[in-house]
Amino acid sequence: MPAPGGARLPARTPRRGTAPPDAAPGHDGCRAAAGRHRPPVIAGSIVICTHNRAGLLARSVRTALDEARTCDAEVVVVDNASTDDTATVLPTLRERDDPLRVVYEPRLGLSAARNCGLAEVRSTVAVFLDDDAVPRPGWLAAHLKLYTAPAVACVGGRIVVQLPAARPPWLTPPLEKALTAYDLGAPTRRYDPGDEYPCGANLSYRVSTAQALGGFSLLVGPRGRRLLQHDDTDLCCRIERAGGEMIYAHEAVVDHHVLPERLVPGWFLAHHWEHGQSAAVFHLRNFELRRALGRLRWHYRPHILRVPYVPRDPVDPARLLAECRRREALGYLVGVLRGLPRRHALRRDMAAPVGGLAP
Structure with a gap:
């Protein structure tokens, strides 16, 4: 695919993980595309990467499915080396004819899981949703409509923090940013180059561009209990250098539900x-x-x-x-x-x- 801005981005071969030996039904595994039939391309793909959060998945997956049905899209859940009940819970969330697929990525880390998601989607746009976030109605459509412009390579949306209890008196607005509160205000517009980047809890990429630029680096991003970051910003920076446009979509809104254990100094x-x-x-x-x-x-x-x-x-x-x-x-x-x-x-x-x- 020609890169946004005119440069031709090199083709890359995605690297995938493998399915676990005891994979549950519907646990397809992240595997190479060679020799495997690819269904027709669809409008969009919602990718939810999860690690040991079985208790949170029902809310995020079901609301994601509601969005997918409105846009001829699919939901791909990447189980990132979970050791809890995730593999048992996920098959129970699929009802008949639901556009839901589950894949397994054994390499621990959000970057590895997101790369697995990029490799597995059946559409030209991958929309990433955190496993503790819930999209508001119209969220997916707000992302996808912006990709009608060929130069657009990445779209970020608004994130509203939802606290599990009363706000602690010490939680000031500057600290709330650590909980992924994100709002650049209306209207929808381009990001300022070199100064603004989307937030990973609510963003999407043109799949071919993201893969051609190397995907998510394994050198950055959360890994298990480590709170490392910048995996999404790192990829956005490469997109920016390649001449791709990044758009802030004010209408693409998710509610980010904060875990109780995070409301401590x-x-x-x-x-x-x-x-x-x-x-x-x-x-x-x-x-x-x-x-x-x-x-x-x-x-x-x-x-x-x-x-x-x-x-x-x-x-x-x-x-x-x-x-x-x-x-x-x-x-x-x-x-x-x-x-x-x-x-x-x-x-x-x-x-x-x-x-x-x-x-």
């Missing part, structure tokens, strides 16, 4: 530490070394020098926010120090086949 501290490390890898991969080090000096240095704060009841909102920013800055520093010796390896998969380099 300790989770936010850990999140910001991991965010800093992820940001370091992202900058070392995608930008000149001078820019990555400059961000450490000009953006993070003032936060590193702050006095540490250990949250205790009653939690001081301002000091908690300052400590989160300090943890993020320290995480970035550690990420840069760890990443510098292997910077060339970090950048080696920038044009690699789907899956990239294993860490």
